[in-house]
Amino acid sequence: MEPRYHDKQHFILVDTTGSKIEAISYGNNVHRFDTLLQQGCKYILKDVVFGPNWGDLEFRNIGHRFEVTLTRKTRVEPYTFRLQFSPCPKHLMPFHEVIRQPNKTFVDVMGIVVHMEPLEHVGNRLYREVVLMDARWHLIIVGIWSDLFCRNFQ
Template identity: 45%
Template sequence: MAPTNLNRKRTYAQLVRARPVAPVRPVVHARPVVHRWFKYFDDVEFDDCRINRAFSVIVKVDVKFHPEAYGDIQRFILMDATGSKMEAIVSGENAARFTNILIVGQKYTIHGVYFKPNSWEINFRAIKRDYDCFFTRTTIIESYNLPLQFPLYPKQLTKFSDLSLPEHRNKTFVDIAGIIVYLGPLQRVSNRLYREVTLLDTRCDLVVIGTI
């Protein structure tokens, strides 16, 4: 039997340094870019109604009417920063939502506003304009707190001589300006206090207004 050589060189496994593992960064999906098209009421054109595009407006709620029918139709009169006014109509299940959100005298930025031609000759409208605006379930309302000054007076004033026109006889909403020349006595009519006021405009036209 051959002798065993005990002087063999021992071999060792070489240690391999582990490579540092780079931290895995979370995947961030880019948010879709939302384009906002801001619009003044006087800049609305027929093409804005035809393309069915949603716009954004900065407005102050001037008037909020009582809900109509069974509460599924709500009308507002809005005024933009130029003093121009437009009627806003909300119908269906969204009427109660906007009735509770919008407050008279407050300013808002409203996104998702659509425009349509005004059909005041067929359907009742509170003011006479070429276009209306309406809200949908995708309309977003934000409080407007930036120092944008709204005018104290509206841009369009109705002449006293135009108040007798047919379009102003059906309880339409108008803005007038004049000087009080006569203040009638306070009376009680049908359990309500009633008083008549006579106004004079710059054209020396007179109009009598009954206040309740």
């Protein structure tokens, strides 16, 4: 945890695999998360906002450009169990193979939804981008077209 500076506070979150991500609280949330989160304790954070961090990586010990924003909607619960992925059939495609597929190819993948963009109108069709994370913590961005698909992700 970094000391508070005016209206924001930075946290470094570490998952069970040792991967790190920077979490930031702003404004009135600084005091709330300063009280809720204790160094060395384990939590489940729900309703956080993922986004790119374009800040300088020179003084950070994190090898990627993503950050988490802790908002007033963020819920904090004690961590009491290991995050489990349900067993899935072997015909689901690994993320690293999805990139090799031709454009507009249908594939079956399994992952946790970590971020959803709002619905957009592109031309006369609805479109949404969804960020998925697989069991090995790899991220993939999926573009979903048509109102049929988008209705399932609202």
